[in-house]
Amino acid sequence: MSSRTCVLFHLSTASLLLVAAIGAQGANLAFLNDTPITYMRQRDNDSLKHAVLSALNDRKDGESFTWVNDGTGNSVKIDATVTMDSTSTDGGRACRSLAVVLEAKGQSMNLRPNFCKEGGAWQLQKR
Secondary structure (H helix, E strand, O other): OOHHHHHHHHHHHHHHHHHHHHHHHHHHHHHHOOOHHHHOOHHHHHHHHHHHHHHHHHOOOOOEEEEEOOOOOOOOOEEEEEEEEEEEEEOOEEEEEEEEEEEEOOEEEEEOOEEEEEOOEEEEOOO
16 A cells, blocks of 8 residues: 555544544534433523522522522423532632532422632632
8 A cells, every 4th residue: 555545544444433423422422412401591501500609608508499480481491409418628728528419390400510619709619
């Protein structure tokens, strides 16, 4: 096989693998269909974020509250139960873990975000 044919073969193989990977990635996200997060709109996200940030400052460990997306303009009713799990210190900054159960259209989703206070503001921590 000539070097040009070899290069074309490798490029073709790489292209097929890339297309297959993209297709597989899209297929792997199908499990998210009909989960509460797929029904959330920006105003829902903003409202829930505001409620969580307020709770991070005002609620004690073990306390729970319920959030509902009333007034966000979304025709799908979404609610969440947010429980303040624990507070810890990490390098001199306050950190809190939460348990969030989102529900919409008979489906529920559990989230476990962690926040740390950096520069006076709570920041979601990436894992």
